[in-house]
Amino acid sequence: MPTETALLDRPDATSALRTHRLIDPLAVVPIARLPRVGHPHAPGLEIAGAGATVPLTGGGRIEYANLDHGASAPALREVSDTVERLLQTYASVHRGAGWHSQISTSLYEGARGPIRSFVGGRADDAVVFTQHTTDAFGLLAHCLPARTTVVVFETEHHAALLPWERSAARVLRLPAPASPAAAIAAADEALRTRPAGPALLVVTGASNVTGELWPVARLAAVARARGARIALDAAQLAPHRAFSIDELGVDYVAISGHKLYAPFGAGALIGRTDWLQAAPPYRLGGGATATVTDDEVTFKPVPERHEAGSPNVPGAVALATACHLIAGADRDRLACLEAGLTEALQQGLADIPGVTVHRLFAAADAQTIGVVTFTIAGQSSAEVAAALSAEHGIGVRDGAFCAQPLVRRLLGAAGCSSPDGSGHALRASIGLGTTTEHVNRLVAAVSDIASRGPRLRYTTASGRPAPVADDRELPRIAAWQS
Ligand SMILES: Cc1ncc(COP(=O)(O)O)c(C=O)c1O
Missing domain, CATH: 3.40.640.10 (Type I PLP-dependent aspartate aminotransferase-like (Major domain))
Structure with a gap:
């Protein structure tokens, strides 16, 4: 069985791009600077529903920025x-x-x-x-x-x-x-x-x-x-x-x-x-x-x-x-595109005053896939997630991501506490449908929310924050929906 060193020594590991495929956080390589990423990322990997628009509370529609691939990814066409x-x-x-x-x-x-x-x-x-x-x-x-x-x-x-x-x-x-x-x-x-x-x-x-x-x-x-x-x-x-x-x-x-x-x-x-x-x-x-x-x-x-x-x-x-x-698909190229988006996401969020990006290991010790968990000082993660959806057309996850001991530890180590005492965080996760615009939109929206809070007022509906006046309507997809 080859050792990890042997994996690193594989002949195809010589190009800068190929190093991203290695599952070895101890061998971190600099991430190449990347061009703008649009969709589709690779032929044959088109996403069903890519480019779909979603309603914003108060009117208007915007392309859906799905940054919740870590929970569930959309189907390939x-x-x-x-x-x-x-x-x-x-x-x-x-x-x-x-x-x-x-x-x-x-x-x-x-x-x-x-x-x-x-x-x-x-x-x-x-x-x-x-x-x-x-x-x-x-x-x-x-x-x-x-x-x-x-x-x-x-x-x-x-x-x-x-x-x-x-x-x-x-x-x-x-x-x-x-x-x-x-x-x-x-x-x-x-x-x-x-x-x-x-x-x-x-x-x-x-x-x-x-x-x-x-x-x-x-x-x-x-x-x-x-x-x-x-x-x-x-x-x-x-x-x-x-x-x-x-x-x-x-x-x-x-x-x-x-x-x-x-x-x-x-x-x-x-x-x-x-x-x-x-x-x-x-x-x-x-x-x-x-x-x-x-x-x-x-x-x-x-x-x-x-x-x-x-x-x-x-x-x-x-x-x-x-x-x-x-x-x-060319997985090295995909990993390289993802690395660029991930770096933009991590850095963009980390640069916002009041935002903490959470990691277990030092950055030099472990590469990451496009999954970023963060908190905003003084803001409820659930309300921020609702605002990102209602006001910006962005889908992210909030909560403890079915990893409660880890999230507790990360938030405790960073001295983060949410105003609602939930111990919850936000997670943005990149996938094959993610574009540079989606990442930029999230960073801009989080920056805005971190400095002045959500623009709309929120209440609790079915146990989750929702805009007080939410005029969005779910579409009718199944025949049994009235
Ligand atoms: C790392 C990891 N393991 C296991 C699971 C459980 O996957 P599933 O809900 O598909 O059973 C998840 C889902 O989020 C996950 O992220």
Whole structure:
């Protein structure tokens, strides 16, 4: 298995652009100065609904600046077109003899290949379809062998932090490390001193709060040296960086379709088969069973073993299509464009008086994907998010981003407290539809709000801030909407 140094030494890592693909925050390179970024970023990666306008409170419309890709990304046009084509022949899978069933079965089973190859999986890695990353880690937790110790940092998304509590023999929750090097040392120590038995280290590839890349290859090497396995949460990493679990030395990886421009309800767990094969089915029912008699039930091998119930064929095909399209794009160029937008976003926000951009690691220690969390002194994050939408046509996230221990720690360390006492922050996240104008608009809007507050007055509606006089109307999309 190559080490991280070996990854850095790869011949294709020589150009300045290519360094962005490396998952190695300890090898930070200067970000190239970039031209204006418009849409689409790459042929074949057009976004469904790109350029759509949204209403502003008080009148007028403006192009939607979607800076919430970290939560869910819009569909790629080709993904949506593929699903539309698939629906023309959609039918039951696996047991149907009809022609349309054969088409659907072939598409569903064929979808595992592009996903395996997108994450650089080994030929014998299982690809199990799940609903999303949360479900993928739920499945892996279910499959842990007896006496397994799970080691996880408190900085993880709740989806990677919590599922082990029910099934692992013990969970060692490590405090937020001060640097990537400290993370490696802490993981090593925890694995070295763990009780005998199997162990699993769980780590994110890129934080959904700070966007920081974690030293996955080094952590994988530590896990291997200590006889443990490692699971990678690639929910945020996968849309932003190319990686190979084989080269990184990772055993399992979880991804979500809705973060990968394929919002059709499918995700996947990819990785070593043995633990998955030894475990009882994740769910019991049709599809997972081989034989059912009065006395005995036998189950199919992985992946069907853990896919009981009629599968989500459009979701699986959409995810595979997105993986195929993104893998086929010039990912170094995409990462380079994103790096320019991210730098403009981080710097633009950090330069505004009263705004704090939150990071766990020193900037020199970790590169970031286009995810930036910030707070504005004296302002409620929820109200700012509402104002960005109502007054500027910008979509961002506010809250603790399902990573409450990390957000608490970051805000505490920075001495930030919100007037509403919520301990919440704002997050702007860049994706394939983000343009320079979107970033500039956000920075200008935050600057304005930081100096004089929102222009409109806000009240609480359904538990969230909303303009007192909101004349925007949601469009009618579904036939059942009145
Ligand atoms: C890093 C990370 N892990 C896991 C998840 C959970 O993903 P999902 O909601 O698709 O299960 C998210 C979602 O925000 C995330 O950002």
